[in-house]
Amino acid sequence: MTATTSSLVDARGVPVSNCQPQSLDDYETALLQFHSYFGDPTETLAQTLETDPEFVMAHIFIASALLTMTERQYLPLIREHVEQAEALADKANAREKMLTRAARQWMEGEWYQASLTWDQVLVDYPLDALALQLGHLTDFLRGDCFNLRDRVCRVMTSWDKSVPGYSYILGMQAFGFEECNQYDKAELVSTTALEMQARDPWAVHALAHVLEMQGRFDEGKTMYRERENDWAPDNGFAFHNWWHLALYHVEHEDFDGALKLYDEQILPGDSDFSMQMLDASALLWRLHLQGIDVAARWERIAELWARKTGTENGYYAFNDLHAVIAFVGAGRFDAAQEVLSAVEAAARANTGVTRMMAQDVGIPTCRAMIDFGQQRYQDVIDQLLPIRTLAHRFGGSHAQRDILTQTLIESALRGGNLKLAHNLISERKLHKPFTPLSQRFAARLAA
Numbered sequence: 001m002t003a004t005t006s007s008l009v010d011a012r013g014v015p016v017s018n019c020q021p022q023s024l025d026d027y028e029t030a031l032l033q034f035h036s037y038f039g040d041p042t043e044t045l046a047q048t049l050e051t052d053p054e055f056v057m058a059h060i061f062i063a064s065a066l067l068t069m070t071e072r073q074y075l076p077l078i079r080e081h082v083e084q085a086e087a088l089a090d091k092a093n094a095r096e097k098m099l100t101r102a103a104r105q106w107m108e109g110e111w112y113q114a115s116l117t118w119d120q121v122l123v124d125y126p127l128d129a130l131a132l133q134l135g136h137l138t139d140f141l142r143g144d145c146f147n148l149r150d151r152v153c154r155v156m157t158s159w160d161k162s163v164p165g166y167s168y169i170l171g172m173q174a175f176g177f178e179e180c181n182q183y184d185k186a187e188l189v190s191t192t193a194l195e196m197q198a199r200d201p202w203a204v205h206a207l208a209h210v211l212e213m214q215g216r217f218d219e220g221k222t223m224y225r226e227r228e229n230d231w232a233p234d235n236g237f238a239f240h241n242w243w244h245l246a247l248y249h250v251e252h253e254d255f256d257g258a259l260k261l262y263d264e265q266i267l268p269g270d271s272d273f274s275m276q277m278l279d280a281s282a283l284l285w286r287l288h289l290q291g292i293d294v295a296a297r298w299e300r301i302a303e304l305w306a307r308k309t310g311t312e313n314g315y316y317a318f319n320d321l322h323a324v325i326a327f328v329g330a331g332r333f334d335a336a337q338e339v340l341s342a343v344e345a346a347a348r349a350n351t352g353v354t355r356m357m358a359q360d361v362g363i364p365t366c367r368a369m370i371d372f373g374q375q376r377y378q379d380v381i382d383q384l385l386p387i388r389t390l391a392h393r394f395g396g397s398h399a400q401r402d403i404l405t406q407t408l409i410e411s412a413l414r415g416g417n418l419k420l421a422h423n424l425i426s427e428r429k430l431h432k433p434f435t436p437l438s439q440r441f442a443a444r445l446a447a
Ligand SMILES: [Fe+2]
Pocket: 205, 209, 240, 244, 397, 399
């Protein structure tokens, strides 16, 4: 066995303690995998730990990366690595102790405290690419659009082209600009990132969001197809980029095209991955709202969510909403109600930010979807209208949460509340160019 070195630095000059020098190469590989979604950083570092079991950053990295998966099923493994990092505290440096604390805070439900701790790390170590990405993903999962942009901006003056991984940081910044509705900046920065590193699915995704929010669906389709080899094959984030491509098809009223992507790319087989399952549910719901028959697909996605009933429900309200959507789509109202009950229990028993998410957004949105499935359209409006503008609190992007507005418009149309429908469709007209889908809403209102 190679001797452990007490203090080294990574490729950006950030101090790393207590590891064998070659383990740092694995750390860099894992970081690149985490940035790019090509490969699995937790697998890479699990192998490293077999020969270098006291590599503190490997324990921290695995625990923290798994936390961002937002699934309760990973908590035992996360706990194991957090405890091992804590047991190595005497050999860890100040940064690693802070990173360990952040992982524990998140593990115990204090996502916001973890977010603050990662910021604290970045004050001292602005080139800590891991802390930055963990914070960035947490901002996304908490729906904190300003911090999605500003956390990256706070460290950006320390980065330039000479620092390894710079392009990926630009990709994060671009997504932050996009979620703050600064579309010109987002497009410029994501394009710059992609000129430096074409195989960056997160930067591609930031650009896709810009095109989505501006209704530029034809450009979006072209962009994705031209770059397909850079973001799609063997990529862990590809399902979500395929989902965005499917949204362009929906926006163009090409529902068959969207369903083809659903069948072939978004959910081609079984999945146990909530993030993939929620995109699948969300796409089916959008098609369902437009009257497209997706019954067989509802059965399948509902069955996948059913496998998580009793284990995942009540952990992250954003996931729970999409489980409810699938059950409602499949007509399984008892199962939907069971998820809602778990969200209500989380609103009573959880601590920290997940309690707020369940209480403020999870409960009303889950109730609204059940109401919609039972054709109680005024009840949908009563649930969604008061919380629509604060729904970002339970995470996701503007594009993902648009499902709430579309459900609201549809409820207003179906329930005969034409003044509200007019009001909401007017907002849509101003937010993005009048796409075929928006025209479809307006035509129905006129009819
Ligand atoms: Fe997205």
